[in-house]
Amino acid sequence: MNKLLVYNSKKIKLDKRSKNLRSLIVEGLIKSGRGHFGSAMSLIEILRVLYDHILMFDPKKPLKHNRDIMILSKGHGCLGLYAILSDKGFFRKNELEKVGRLHSKLAGHPENKIPGVEASTGSLGHGLSIAVGTALSYKIKNKKNKVFVILGDGEINEGSNWEAALSASKHKLDNLHVIIDYNKIQSYGFTSEVLNLEPLKDKWESFNFDVSEVNGHDLKQLKKSFLKSKLNKPRLTICHTIKGKGFSFSENNPKWHHKNFFTEKEIMNMREEIK
């Protein structure tokens, strides 16, 4: 069995907090009607560990000077980000029920006018360069804060990421931590078929990143990797995740990448499985 399958085969049982965060998304989606379901569900443990254990922030002062920065470059995973931000008190949880509506504060991709969202993303291949610029700014100002950026696996099809990777290693940005949500499914289908990324770890190591691979739903592995840093090198954690994690019908199912309609049966199943 190859390594990718090993990571995926180790089924992680979701605890109450992981289920609650998913439940926020489900209830929001049922009312708002559409969104990137699978892309958000693969991210939950990554975001949870970052906001529970790693990042310095103050939800009452989202622009506080000495905060750490987290950029969700795969903006289509924003339902996951909205869930954790609302859980932390950046805005009210019921905002998730209005995502994408005329007078909603929250769009189908994140915008930096939303408290807690550092950069507007959605079109892919932008976040890493913005993160590099931020990490460089911190170096110039001798700020000790960290910069995290989450990329999608399909997202790194975009060449701009590799320009940014060259730059990050050139500047030895050891305050930069890149996270790849490697759920192995992009919009059309499996990444191995659309545009194969392997050998992914070797690629980033050849760009002079310090790379770890973890199960992206294993809280301990995630925390350990996110706390690591290496002098003079940018860090990268490849998180092997399951698209649509937490629901039997959506796991590893490309059809649940994005949904713009939910049947009564689907709604019932979502609620039933997240109990």
Next chain:
Amino acid sequence: MRKTCLESVFKIAKKNKKIIFIGSDLGPGVLDNFKNEIPKRFFMEGVSEQHIIGMSAGMALNGFIPYVNTIGTFITRRCYEQLIIDLSLHNLPVRLIGNGGGLVYAPLGPTHQAIDDIGIMRIIPNMKIICPCDSNEMKKLMRDTVHTKGPVYIRLAKGGDEIVTNKFKNINLGKAIKFGKTKNILIISTGIMTQIALKIRKKFLEKKIECSVLHLGTIKPLDIKSLKKNISDARIVFTLEEHVLNGGFGSYILEICSDNMKNNLPKINRFGLKNNFVEKYGSQEELLKYFNLDANTLYKKMLRRIKK
């Protein structure tokens, strides 16, 4: 003009710690003084325009004012989405210095000719565009770029142009400059086409025909007040641009007039390039002449239209 522009960046950077310089893969020795004196704020990032714009956005989000420099076509075409999303959507103070506006890189062929850059940039929300006509104006406008909100595109000419603005005391970003006070023929121009407009004006004056030139060194935001007043006063108007006519400077003037002026608009004649790739090489001057955008040809054409 390019030299003045980059020297201005260095001078500003010495006084203001927020200023950053980012180049792509410029010629050897460019801004060596900046690199040697302020190495922490000097970056040469390689042929990676998409990344450079994103990186400058990250720096601007953290309080810096990056001045980014590369060839005009690369800064406007190559990283268009980064300009729109990373800079304009976030409304960040990044200054984009585009070398070779217009036909400056004539010998290098169509990949390097920035003859669509004004059109490309002017439809981006929050984006400002400046296009000075000489190094004196460049110096004054560069001073203003430090504290201007949002992104700015700076269209550079080749340089060595005659200084024509030294009589003007108030040169400011967003303000037009008027040459002459006459009320008959009005030539509206930007960039180095103002140099040509002034030569045409001289020819008209020699023939005792009144002619004034309205130079718009800032294309966006346009000095609408000055434009309205001068167009209202004129009998016939000509616009000049070193740019394709489609979506360019003259089109912008027509749109502004249509949206802001009601009655009795004089006829506005546009002179510029056709919407084609440039298939000839040579020098900038030779190409301008080839496309009938030199002072002699334009003067004759204008004279014919006046007499109609």
